[in-house]
Structure formats: C-alpha cells, structure tokens
Amino acid sequence: MNVKELRQLFPILDQQVNGKPLVYLDSAATSQKPLSVIEAIDNYYRQYNSNVHRGVHTLGTKATDAYEGAREKVRRFIGAASIEEIIFTRGTTTAINLVAASYGRANVREGDEIVITYMEHHSNIIPWQQVARQTGATLKYIPLQPDGTIRLADVEQTVTSNTKIVAVMHVSNVLGTINPVKEIAQIAHKNGAVVVVDGAQSTPHMKVNVQDIDCDFYAFSGHKMCGPTGIGVLYGKKRLLEQMEPVEFGGEMIDFVGLYESTWKELPWKFEGGTPIIAGAIGLGAAIDFLEQIGLDYIAEHEHRLAQYALEQLSTIDGLTIYGPKERAGLVTFNIDGVHPHDVATVLDAEGIAVRAGHHCAQPLMKWLNVTATARASFYLYNTEEEIDALVSALKKTKEYFSYVF
Amino acid sequence: MSFNSHLDTLYRQVIMDHYKNPRNRGVLEGEHVDINMNNPTCGDRIHLTLKVEDGKIVDAKFEGEGCSISMSSASMMTEAIKGKTIEEALKLSTIFSDMMQGKDYDDSIDLGDIEALQGVSKFPARIKCATLAWKAMEKGLHEQQD
Numbered sequence: 001m002n003v004k005e006l007r008q009l010f011p012i013l014d015q016q017v018n019g020k021p022l023v024y025l026d027s028a029a030t031s032q033k034p035l036s037v038i039e040a041i042d043n044y045y046r047q048y049n050s051n052v053h054r055g056v057h058t059l060g061t062k063a064t065d066a067y068e069g070a071r072e073k074v075r076r077f078i079g080a081a082s083i084e085e086i087i088f089t090r091g092t093t094t095a096i097n098l099v100a101a102s103y104g105r106a107n108v109r110e111g112d113e114i115v116i117t118y119m120e121h122h123s124n125i126i127p128w129q130q131v132a133r134q135t136g137a138t139l140k141y142i143p144l145q146p147d148g149t150i151r152l153a154d155v156e157q158t159v160t161s162n163t164k165i166v167a168v169m170h171v172s173n174v175l176g177t178i179n180p181v182k183e184i185a186q187i188a189h190k191n192g193a194v195v196v197v198d199g200a201q202s203t204p205h206m207k208v209n210v211q212d213i214d215c216d217f218y219a220f221s222g223h224k225m226c227g228p229t230g231i232g233v234l235y236g237k238k239r240l241l242e243q244m245e246p247v248e249f250g251g252e253m254i255d256f257v258g259l260y261e262s263t264w265k266e267l268p269w270k271f272e273g274g275t276p277i278i279a280g281a282i283g284l285g286a287a288i289d290f291l292e293q294i295g296l297d298y299i300a301e302h303e304h305r306l307a308q309y310a311l312e313q314l315s316t317i318d319g320l321t322i323y324g325p326k327e328r329a330g331l332v333t334f335n336i337d338g339v340h341p342h343d344v345a346t347v348l349d350a351e352g353i354a355v356r357a358g359h360h361c362a363q364p365l366m367k368w369l370n371v372t373a374t375a376r377a378s379f380y381l382y383n384t385e386e387e388i389d390a391l392v393s394a395l396k397k398t399k400e401y402f403s404y405v406f
Numbered sequence: 407m408s409f410n411s412h413l414d415t416l417y418r419q420v421i422m423d424h425y426k427n428p429r430n431r432g433v434l435e436g437e438h439v440d441i442n443m444n445n446p447t448c449g450d451r452i453h454l455t456l457k458v459e460d461g462k463i464v465d466a467k468f469e470g471e472g473c474s475i476s477m478s479s480a481s482m483m484t485e486a487i488k489g490k491t492i493e494e495a496l497k498l499s500t501i502f503s504d505m506m507q508g509k510d511y512d513d514s515i516d517l518g519d520i521e522a523l524q525g526v527s528k529f530p531a532r533i534k535c536a537t538l539a540w541k542a543m544e545k546g547l548h549e550q551q552d
Contacts, residue, residue, distance in 0.1 A: 018412065342448060342473035343417075346532060350410045359449040366449065372471045373449045397409050401417075 003302075006294070007382050009034040020352030023387045028173050028201060028331050028378030029356050030223045033287075037226055040286035041279050052278055053252065053269070067278050070285030071268070077288045078218065079209035080235050084267035087234040087241075088281050092200040093123040095219035095234035096167070098271065099196055100127035102244040103217075104165060110136030113163040115193070117142040117150060117179075118368045119172045122361040124198045128167055137164070144368060147325040148175035155187050163193040170202035174360045174376065176307065176328030178202075182213045189214070194240065200224055204380070205303055205329060207296040210235050222280060227287035231280030234271075241267050248273035299381045303330030306379040306388060313392045319399065323369055331378035333360070336395065339402045341375040347401060348375075351394040353387075415525035416532070417474070424478035424519065429485050432467045439550055443542040445534055450476045454484075454542045458550055463487050463495055468539060475523075475532050480539035482519045492547050499540050506533045 007013050010032045015022050024032060044066065050059035052067045071086050080086055089095040104127070108114065114128045118141050132139040142150055142158045150168075159166055166188040170181050185195040194216035202208055204225030210218045217240075222231040236244075246253055246264060253273040255263040264270035291299065310332045314320055319337035336344055345357035356376045359366045366372060377391055434455035444451035450472030457465040466484040470477065483502075487495040497512075502520065504511035508527040526536045 340473035342450075342475070342532070342535060346416065346529060347410075347413060349531075350413050358447065363449070372451070401409065401413065 001294070003382065003384055007384075009036070010382055011035060011038075013382060017352040017354070018350050023351075023353040023390050025377040025379065025383065025387065025391060026354045026356050027204075027380035027383075028224070028376065030229065031204060031226050031380050032382065033228070033283075034226055034290050036290050037228065037283050037286045041228060041283045044279050044282050049279075051275055063278055066282045066285070067276065070281040070288075073285045073288045074233055077208075077292070078203070078233075078235060079211050081211060082238060085235055085238050085241065087236065087268045087271045088276055089219075089232045089234050090230055090277065091221040091223070091232035092198060092219045093232075095217075095232050096123055096196065096198060097127045098234055098247055099217050099219075099236070100131050101247045103194070103240065104128070104131035105134060106243075106245065108132075108135045108137045108164045111162065112137040113140050113160060114138070115140045115142060115159050115163050115166045115188075117168055118144045119148065119150075119175060119177065119362065119365050120167070120169055121173055121198060121200070122363070123200075124167050124169055124196075125364065128165070131165075141364075142168075148172065148177050148323060149325050150177070150179055150184075152180060152183050152187070155184055159187050159191050159193060161191050163188070163191050165196060166193050167196040167198070169198040169200070170208070171199075171205070171329045172324070172365075173201050173331070174333050174362050174365055174374070175324030176331045176333070177325055178327070178329055181215060185214045185216075201329065204291075205296075206300045216240055222284040222287060225284075225287055226290055228280050228283040231277045231284045233284075238267065241271070244271075246270050246273065250274055252276065294381060302381055303379050303383075306330055306383055306385065307332060309385055310377065310379070310388045310391070313388055314395070317392065317395055317399065320395070323374060330380065331376060333374045333376040335371060335374050336399060336402075339398060341373045343402070344375045344395070344398055347398040348391070348394050351390070351397070353391055353394055355391075412528075416529055418522040418525065420519050420522040421474060421478045424481040425474040428468075428477060428481040430467045430481065430488075431469060433469060434465055434467050438465075439546040441542045441546040441549075443538060443545065445472075445476070445538050447534070448472075450535060450538055452476070452480055452539050452542050454480070454539065454546060456487075456543070456546050456550075458492065458547075461493075462491050463489070463547075466543075470539075472538070473532075473535050475526060475535040476538050479523055479536045482523070483539045483543060486518065486520055487543060492551060496544065496547060499544050502540050503537065506537055 012032050048059045048062040050063040052064040071083050074086050075083050188195045196217040197215045199218050199220040203220040218235040223229040250273045307330045321335050323333045341357035439456040441454045452470035454468045468480045501511045
C-alpha cells in the first residue's frame with residue numbers, strides 16, 4: 001500500500017482548512033484515526049454494547065470477549081509474557097501515576113532517590129515530585145548532552161545504590177531523542193532500582209518489546225497510535241504487580257467484599273476498578289490490528305525518512321534553529337529568530353498546516369534549552385514529503401511576512 | 407507584501423509596533439502592586455507592576471515573555487490605564503473582554519491603539535494571549551480594592 005492509498009483510510013485528512021488542503025503535522029499530540037478504528041467503536045455501540053465480566057447474557061459475553069481480546073492484542077504487540085501484566089488505564093499519565101501512587105509510596109523511603117531526566121514530559125516528572133515530597137526521597141536528574149541525548153556514563157553517575165526508581169521516556173516528544181532504555185534498565189537493575197519507561201512517543205512508531213528492554217513498567221496511550229482517546233496501558237512485571245496495592249477501589253476490582261474488609265481480584269483486574277474503558281480498549285485493539293497490518297518496521301522507516309528530509313529542508317531556512325539530535329524519531333522542533341512560535345503556528349494554520357506551539361508539557365526541558373516555547377512538526381505513517389515541502393514553503397512565507405510587518 | 411489577507415486582520419501594523427517597541431517595559435520601584443501571571447497552556451508570562459495613589463493608577467510597567475499578541479496587548483494595556491482610576495481601568499478591562507469574545511462593546515470610550523486587537527476575536531486560539539495582561543491588571547486592582 002502506498003502512502004496515497006493509506007491516506008484514504010483516514011477520512012479526516014481529506015479536508016480543507018482555511019481554504020487550503022489540511023497538512024496535519026501534530027501526531028505527537030494525537031494521531032488521526034483510520035476508518036477501521038472508528039468502525040470498531042461504532043460497531044461496539046451499535047451491536048454489542050454491554051458491561052463486561054458480569055453479564056450472563058449474550059451481549060455481555062461478546063463485550064467481554066472483545067475487551068479481553070484487546071488485552072491479548074496489547075500483550076502480543078509489546079511482547080509481554082502474560083495478559084496479567086497488561087492493565088488498561090486512561091492513558092500514559094494515569095499509568096505512571098498508578099506506579100507512583102502504588103509502587104512508589106510503598107517502596108520509596110526517606111533518603112532514597114528517584115532518578116529522571118531533564119527531557120521528561122510533565123507526566124513523568126510530577127508524579128515523582130509528589131512521591132519524593134511524600135516520602136522524603138530525593139529527585140535527581142540525569143543531565144543532557146548539548147544535542148539533547150543522554151550519555152550512559154551520566155546514567156551510571158546519577159543512579160546509585162540509594163536509587164529505588166529510574167523513570168525515563170523512550171522517545172522525547174520535543175527533541176525526538178531515542179533513549180537507550182535497555183541499557184538504562186541494566187544500570188538501574190545493577191543498583192537495585194526498578195525502571196519505569198514512558199512509551200507514549202515510542203509505541204506508536206516503532207517495534208517495542210518490553211521483555212527485551214527488561215523494563216519493570218512501561219506506559220503508553222492509545223490516542224497517539226491511531227486509537228481513541230481515554231485508553232492507555234500500563235505494562236508491569238507480574239512479580240511487581242502482585243505485590244502492589246490497587247489505587248482505585250470499588251466495583252470490578254474485588255474478589256470478596258465483607259462489612260469491614262475486602263479482597264481483590266487477581267491480576268490484571270485488581271487495578272481496573274469501576275466499569276472499564278470498554279469501547280476505548282476495543283478501539284485500541286483495532287488500532288493495533290491496523291498498525292500490525294501496515295507493519296511497525298515500515299512505519300519506523302517511513303518516519304525516519306520524513307524526519308531526515310525535514311531536517312535537511314528546514315536547515316535551508318536562515319535564522320531557523322532546530323533542537324535535538326540528527327538521529328531522531330519522526331518529529332522536528334524548531335524556532336524562527338524573532339518570531340514567537342505561537343505566531344508561527346497561527347501563520348501556518350492560515351496555510352492549512354497544523355503544528356504544535358508551546359512548551360510541549362516539558363517546562364524543565366524548555367528551561368534547559370533556554371527558550372519559553374518552540375514550534376513542533378511531528379510525523380506519522382500518513383505524512384508525505386510533499387507536506388514537508390508545504391511546511392518549508394509556509395515557513396519561508398512566515399519569515400517574509402514578519403519581516404514585512406515589522 | 408501580503409500573502410494572506412486573513413492574517414492581516416490579526417497582525418495589524420500597530421500591534422507589531424507595540425511588539426517591537428513595547429511601551430512601559432520594566433519593573434516599578436518603590437511601593438507598588440506586583441502581579442505575576444502566566445498562561446500555563448503555552449508558557450507566556452507577565453510581570454506587571456502598578457503604582458496606585460488615591461484610587462488612581464499613576465504608573466504601570468510590565469515585563470514578560472510571549473508572542474506578539476500577548477506582549478503588544480500588555481504594552482497597550484499599560485498605556486491605556488495610566489492616569490485612570492481603578493474603576494475606569496476595570497471598566498476598560500470589561501470592554502476589552504467583550505471585544506475579545508466578539509460581543510458588542512461599549513464604544514463611548516476611545517480605545518486608541520487597543521482597537522487594533524479587535525481582529526484577535528476571529529482567532530479563538532489566540533484570545534488567551536491577548537487577555538493575559540488584562541487579567542493580571544484585574545487581579546492586581548481587585549487585590550488593591552480588598
């Protein structure tokens with residue numbers, strides 16, 4: 001399937017924005033959805049909407065099969081050992097918060113350390129700030145190289161025998177850096193710490209195998225990988241999840257409820273209190289089918305080509321600064337001298353081009369880059385070289401426009 | 407040279423002039439009202455200082471970081487409220503808020519340069535940029551009134 005045919009599977013892409021063909025370069029914020037995902041959710045609501053795990057009736061069984069079937073698809077997709085290790089959450093943020101609130105508070109003590117990096121998204125910073133504050137632990141940062149990469153020597157230096165948790169993003173949503181999470185996990189384990197990987201920007205774009213990485217926890221969101229919003233996944237090693245207490249209590253997650261005491265269901269359901277995100281999980285399952293049909297290796301290669309092409313083309317614009325390393329995932333973050341990124345994004349929008357402008361939920365990284373905001377173009381399987389050409393030409397116009405109005 | 411007339415309704419010459427040459431940039435010394443405000447969704451921030459004597463704003467300065475709309479709006483706001491009473495400044499803020507929401511606004515008061523920001527109402531994603539400085543001013547004056 002070529003990219004033209006592939007684009008036809010995404011109905012939203014065929015439209016005009018401000019009189020120009022839509023050029024959607026904001027997939028790192030959220031990806032667009034193929035018809036098969038939209039239809040899977042539609043079918044669930046039209047044909048077998050029902051609660052799961054309790055109905056004796058036919059629809060209840062169908063819904064349960066679809067929901068649990070999605071869990072098996074996720075297990076296979078990320079190479080987990082068993083479905084007991086796959087917990088559905090609202091998204092990456094909820095997944096990391098679950099680890100912080102359950103594993104973090106139970107295992108981190110005063111004097112311990114939690115290690116993260118300067119490039120983390122707020123969702124992989126604030127939960128750890130909270131654990132550190134509540135337990136009296138210290139939060140430490142692995143420094144970055146000038147090109148926005150991490151040196152393993154710095155990881156070795158920062159992680160000590162007092163470190164209990166190392167939390168790191170697999171791929172940076174700003175720099176595009178692909179972090180050596182497998183090596184970081186080895187260093188963490190050598191020091192007796194667990195590793196939490198934020199996979200929000202990796203899982204949609206490359207083959208991920210949690211057993212190969214040997215991470216203890218891995219979190220990601222459905223909506224960035226062609227799935228719906230409101231569904232995400234926490235992978236955790238069974239041995240750790242078994243020791244952990246749930247953070248939400250109520251229906252669905254219980255085994256036996258007494259007047260004064262209750263017991264929990266087995267994994268993974270003890271972490272899924274309340275009616276689960278049934279349509280979301282089914283949509284995510286359909287997204288995984290879709291991505292596997294296209295092929296993660298093809299997607300990674302396509303995006304790599306686009307990112308390298310974008311780097312090459314954008315560097316022809318005078319006064320444009322690009323952040324992050326040359327070898328990167330499918331996104332480019334930049335600034336134009338003298339034009340604020342919001343103004344850049346507004347001019348691009350007038351040309352039908354959607355990019356993100358702002359701090360990208362990474363204020364500590366913005367501080368490290370010594371900027372308050374940046375513009376970001378991010379790519380996915382449906383983007384084309386022509387769209388990057390449109391971006392470059394619109395950016396040249398932006399520069400001219402602002403030099404004229406000044 | 408203009409390649410997009412839609413954009414010209416937003417980026418008016420007078421806005422760009424205030425962005426390039428901001429009026430009242432800096433921090434007041436001595437006794438003053440001090441307000442810090444930011445827009446958490448985008449990172450724009452403003453530090454506004456106001457000198458209020460006998461219910462009247464006798465001086466105003468701002469510093470901050472942000473886009474052309476937020477910084478020019480701050481520059482225009484400080485110009486507009488100098489010499490006004492607290493009540494007059496708050497009234498102006500209400501008029502500005504109505505203007506941003508595309509509502510009919512009280513046109514009995516001469517808005518001067520501020521009128522140029524009217525085009526922002528056609529760019530919903532940018533309204534928060536324009537109102538940041540005004541929200542800071544309102545907050546400071548309300549604290550002063552309490």
